[in-house]
Amino acid sequence: MRPSLRDDGRTIGIIGGTGSMGALFGQIFEDAGCTVEVIGRAPASEYRGLAGRCSVVLVTVPISATEEVIRTVAPVLEKDQLITDLTSIKEKPVAAMLESGAQVIGLHPLFGPNIATIENQKLIMTPARADPETRLWLQGIFEEAGMQIHLSTPGAHDRAVAVTQGIIHLQSIAMAQMLRNMNCNLEELLPFATPNAHATFAFMARTLSQDSNLYGGILQGNPSVEETISAYLKAVKEVGEMILQHDPEVFREEFDKDAVLSASFQKEAIPLTDRLLDLVVIEW
Numbered sequence: 404m405r406p407s408l409r410d411d412g413r414t415i416g417i418i419g420g421t422g423s424m425g426a427l428f429g430q431i432f433e434d435a436g437c438t439v440e441v442i443g444r445a446p447a448s449e450y451r452g453l454a455g456r457c458s459v460v461l462v463t464v465p466i467s468a469t470e471e472v473i474r475t476v477a478p479v480l481e482k483d484q485l486i487t488d489l490t491s492i493k494e495k496p497v498a499a500m501l502e503s504g505a506q507v508i509g510l511h512p513l514f515g516p517n518i519a520t521i522e523n524q525k526l527i528m529t530p531a532r533a534d535p536e537t538r539l540w541l542q543g544i545f546e547e548a549g550m551q552i553h554l555s556t557p558g559a560h561d562r563a564v565a566v567t568q569g570i571i572h573l574q575s576i577a578m579a580q581m582l583r584n585m586n587c588n589l590e591e592l593l594p595f596a597t598p599n600a601h602a603t604f605a606f607m608a609r610t611l612s613q614d615s616n617l618y619g620g621i622l623q624g625n626p627s628v629e630e631t632i633s634a635y636l637k638a639v640k641e642v643g644e645m646i647l648q649h650d651p652e653v654f655r656e657e658f659d660k661d662a663v664l665s666a667s668f669q670k671e672a673i674p675l676t677d678r679l680l681d682l683v684v685i686e687w
Contacts, residue, residue: 416457423516466620477503493557522549565627575610
């Protein structure tokens, strides 16, 4: 008989558990005393079999496959079970999970699997249909592991990460494309790079060393990205035109207005980036 969410000895079924992120979360659940069962790429019948015998079903597959996998297992899930996912977008996966009869909590870890420690890493939780006891139990596991938990809704999450992930990734990809279009050699540019520029190029290179399917899914699968990109391109055009006016007074006025936006963050940001740039110089 399957243990319910209210029983001790809860079983966690991880679809995609043979991957790096699935393995990481499997270890977290095992450390919390849960029994963990994992499955990699398999026929739909095996996904449904796993879902039917586990208290919690965690889907951690590529973004492009997430909704299909969720809808594959949804018909066998009941109200004494929980389904969750680790996808970087939340509205569409959560909507698919709500088609099941189970309790639903979307998750988004704001880190990758190759971290030095789970301590202080951020995790977004988007409870969509869950008893308070279920949400607190799941949240408690992650907090006990050392994570910082932030509660949100799927829509608010997607609007926020359209900026914090979407635009940040867009900047890296666009910078690389600009360098390619201008026939720039990055190795030849680095001797002229300040520590700030070197760090920026390093983050660009880090982004482009990853799986394009992951970044494509984040940028193309989030319904809020289109509006955010339009706003960003508009701002780039406005700033570019302002710079080309060669009017120092206009530049100062606009710069000062923009500085107000980050004023409350500067006290934290300046010493943090000082340490980061010192490290760049040492490692450079």
